[in-house]
Amino acid sequence: MASPEFDRAAVVAWLLAHGKIAVPPEAPSAALVVAGAGGGMCRFRLEDPHLLLADDAEDEDRLSGWSTVEDADALAALSVGTFGLTVKHPAAPGTPPLAALGEARVIDRFRSGSGDLRLTLAWPAGLRGTAA
Numbered sequence: 001m002a003s004p005e006f007d008r009a010a011v012v013a014w015l016l017a018h019g020k021i022a023v024p025p026e027a028p029s030a031a032l033v034v035a036g037a038g039g040g041m042c043r044f045r046l047e048d049p050h051l052l053l054a055d056d057a058e059d060e061d062r063l064s065g066w067s068t069v070e071d072a073d074a075l076a077a078l079s080v081g082t083f084g085l086t087v088k089h090p091a092a093p094g095t096p097p098l099a100a101l102g103e104a105r106v107i108d109r110f111r112s113g114s115g116d117l118r119l120t121l122a123w124p125a126g127l128r129g130t131a132a
Contacts, residue, residue, distance in 0.1 A: 030065055033088040034104070036078040044071035046119065057126035061100065063087075064108070064120035072117045075106060087121065100127050 014020075030049035035041045046065025053061050067075075079085050084103035100123035108120035 030063065032063075034075060034078060035086040035088060037084070037086075037102075040078050042071075042074045042078050044068075044074065047116075053128070054125035057124075059125050060122045061098075061125045061128055062107075062120055062122045064118060066116050067119045069117060072109065072119055075119070079106065084123070085121075087123065098128055100124075103127055 028047075028049065030046045030051070031043070032046060033041065033043050044067065046063065046067055049063060049065035051061075051063050075085075084105055086102050087098075087100040087104045104121055104123035104127075106119055107122045108118070110118040
């Protein structure tokens with residue numbers, strides 16, 4: 001018998017509605033260390049992170065979250081002229097530390113009305129490993 005699959009957002013909504021969990025006082029964050037092919041390195045945080053791990057190695061893993069303009073600019077400078085970034089230790093709440101060696105890139109930048117940026121990083125799922 002196969003295990004049932006549930007929509008994460010629907011489960012969270014049900015748990016909140018039935019008093020099984022409480023909304024955390026502050027949004028979680030993910031800490032990232034990103035290295036460029038040229039050897040530069042940047043450490044930054046993504047607020048309210050969402051990590052989507054692909055089921056198939058042919059697809060892409062994605063990590064999105066809110067970033068400051070300064071961190072987004074530092075990440076953009078690190079990725080200039082390189083084929084791909086190496087994402088080291090993207091530690092998000094409830095997930096094990098991962099690593100994506102090369103070929104990571106910023107695929108989306110969305111500016112909110114308050115000036116912060118929502119960034120989405122993606123990398124081939126086949127490159128996913130465990131951070132040491």
